[in-house]
Amino acid sequence: MRGLRQLLALARAARTARDPLGLGLLLALAGYGALALALPFWPALGRFEMARFHLDAKPFALWACLQPYPWMYNFENWVLVSPTPLGAVAEAPLGSLPWRAINHQSARAFTWFEGRGANLGGTGTRYLYMRTRYRDQLTLRCLRADVLDPAGEGARPAALVPCDEDP
Amino acid sequence: VSERPLRLWLVVAGLLVTWWSRFPLSARGLLVIRDRPLVDPFFPAWLQRFDVACAAYLVPGTLGVLALHPRLRAQGLALFALGAGVLLVHQAAYNDASFVTALWTSLIGLWLWRREQRGGVPPEQAAAMTQLFVGVLFLGGLVGKLTPGYLDGSVFFDIYFRDRDYLPFRLARSWLEPGALRSAATVYSRFVLGVELSLATLPLWPARLGLGFAVLGLCGLTLLSNPYLISVVAGPLSLCVLCLGALRAPSR
Numbered sequence: 001m002r003g004l005r006q007l008l009a010l011a012r013a014a015r016t017a018r019d020p021l022g023l024g025l026l027l028a029l030a031g032y033g034a035l036a037l038a039l040p041f042w043p044a045l046g047r048f049e050m051a052r053f054h055l056d057a058k059p060f061a062l063w064a065c066l067q068p069y070p071w072m073y074n075f076e077n078w079v080l081v082s083p084t085p086l087g088a089v090a091e092a093p094l095g096s097l098p099w100r101a102i103n104h105q106s107a108r109a110f111t112w113f114e115g116r117g118a119n120l121g122g123t124g125t126r127y128l129y130m131r132t133r134y135r136d137q138l139t140l141r142c143l144r145a146d147v148l149d150p151a152g153e154g155a156r157p158a159a160l161v162p163c164d165e166d167p
Numbered sequence: 168v169s170e171r172p173l174r175l176w177l178v179v180a181g182l183l184v185t186w187w188s189r190f191p192l193s194a195r196g197l198l199v200i201r202d203r204p205l206v207d208p209f210f211p212a213w214l215q216r217f218d219v220a221c222a223a224y225l226v227p228g229t230l231g232v233l234a235l236h237p238r239l240r241a242q243g244l245a246l247f248a249l250g251a252g253v254l255l256v257h258q259a260a261y262n263d264a265s266f267v268t269a270l271w272t273s274l275i276g277l278w279l280w281r282r283e284q285r286g287g288v289p290p291e292q293a294a295a296m297t298q299l300f301v302g303v304l305f306l307g308g309l310v311g312k313l314t315p316g317y318l319d320g321s322v323f324f325d326i327y328f329r330d331r332d333y334l335p336f337r338l339a340r341s342w343l344e345p346g347a348l349r350s351a352a353t354v355y356s357r358f359v360l361g362v363e364l365s366l367a368t369l370p371l372w373p374a375r376l377g378l379g380f381a382v383l384g385l386c387g388l389t390l391l392s393n394p395y396l397i398s399v400v401a402g403p404l405s406l407c408v409l410c411l412g413a414l415r416a417p418s419r
Contacts, residue, residue: 002373006295013292017285021278025296029271033303036310049311055209064256068271070304072264072399074311076322101325105262112262113196116203134314145205157204 032069043137050075050132054141055107056162077102079109080129081119085163089129089140099131106130110145110160120158123147127163171416173283173293174409178276179234181405182247185269186228188398193224200259210258220260223253241280247273265398271300272402279409290413294374297406301381304403305366312360320353328352333393355391362388375414378407 014022039045051057052066053075078099080089089097102109109115110128119126128143142163201217213219227243227250234243251270254260275296282288316322327336328348339351366384369377385404389396 001371003295003298003369003371003377006291006374007299007370010292010295019278019282021274021281022296025274025278026299029299029303033299033306036303036307039310040313055207060209060211067255067261068267070264070267070307071311072267072308074308076314076316101322103326104264108262111205111207111258113192113199113259116205117199120203120205133316134311157206160205160207160209 028068035066035069040135046134046137047139050134050137050139051141053077053104053106053132054130054139055111055143056141071104073103074134075104076133077104077106078131079106080131081109082127082129083124085127085142086129089131089142094131099129106132107143110143120145120147171413173279173288173413175237175240175276175280175283176235177405177409177412178272178279178402179231179240179243179247181401181403182227182234182244182269182273182276183231184401184405185265185272185398186224186231186247186250188395188401189224189263189265190228192395196259197221197224205258207258210256214253214256215258217259219253220257223250223257224260226250241277244273244276244280248277268304268399268402271304272406275300275406290410290416291374293413294378294410295370297403297410298369298372298374298377298381301385301403301407302367302369305363305369305384309360309363309367312363317356317360320349320356323356323359324349324352327392328355331393335391359388375411378411378414381407382411 010022011026013019014026035045039049048057049066049071052063052071055063057063057066078094079102080086080097080099086097107128107130109130110119110126119128124147126145126147128145130139130141130143132139143160144163144165145158145160147158197217197220200220204217205215207215227247231243231247231250233239234246248270251266251273254263254266255270260266278296279288279293282293312322327333328339328351339348343351362384366381369381372380382404385400385407389400
């Protein structure tokens, strides 16, 4: 517990010595630590954090506030990229479709450069199915990327939309 | 307060390792992002821009070297914090955990610099802040893994053991039969959870013992996983080494 005593001494020193950066860091770290401890017991928080990996956690400002939270290798995440819509993937057993396990931030299969290189080449429509599980909670989402000749004449960027929205 | 000034250049070096070890990936990545832009209603328009990603990555990665000089340390650390903060919410880089640790490392580095300017920081307090940071880092990792797929090892089996071309997993595949490989994934997963649990309690540990264990844990997890983790652990590792050095120095 010597460590804890030092931590309390640091907090007291930060409060009395006009050290707003130190105090802010302590409060922020304590806040993120408290969120982590609450995660297994607060289903709404679990849903929000899983939705974060699917880029479905709104508002953006709240999503951004949670980005410094240590989310590495959180949850069980699978992704599936398909050139055609797959219909009701939620009902299909996991092994019946070629889901790929991914460590975190599932939507990166379309947003990160490796994902863009592997999945958004050429033209056409691609579907990204994301499946995330934490304990007894399961979250599914589908994003659609319409790739419209990004390198050609009059190039237009690919558009990323939820699968149930019009292009 | 320590007799010797804190070796804050270690923090700058750690951040430079983070940035530069990402370079082969990031340079290639920036080109792909330029060639394949993606319009996405989730991110604000400025956080989808190629030039913003370029600036947030390249400016700290180059001008950050100046922070090795004591007079430019605060500006350099602020640059790293700004770059990491932008990359962490940018469409093209938000998924890179390196910038989570880089953001915290640069902010703690700035705090240490500021305390040094105001008469010095007791090494025990610098250690307490670092231990809290590393503890929260692993607490977040641990709690998110308290789910059946990590407890039975199936997640690590699918991500690493099945076909990833990193040395520990290549060796495991060549040494073990398929059934034993699956069991090894379970042992590996539970070992990782155990190490993360120990590191999550770091704020409660005596400073030297805790920081020494953190150095061992950060290096061990990198060696047993993949070399890309160097960019994630370099920042926290530099803070731990700085604090261990300060705790050894005579006090005034």
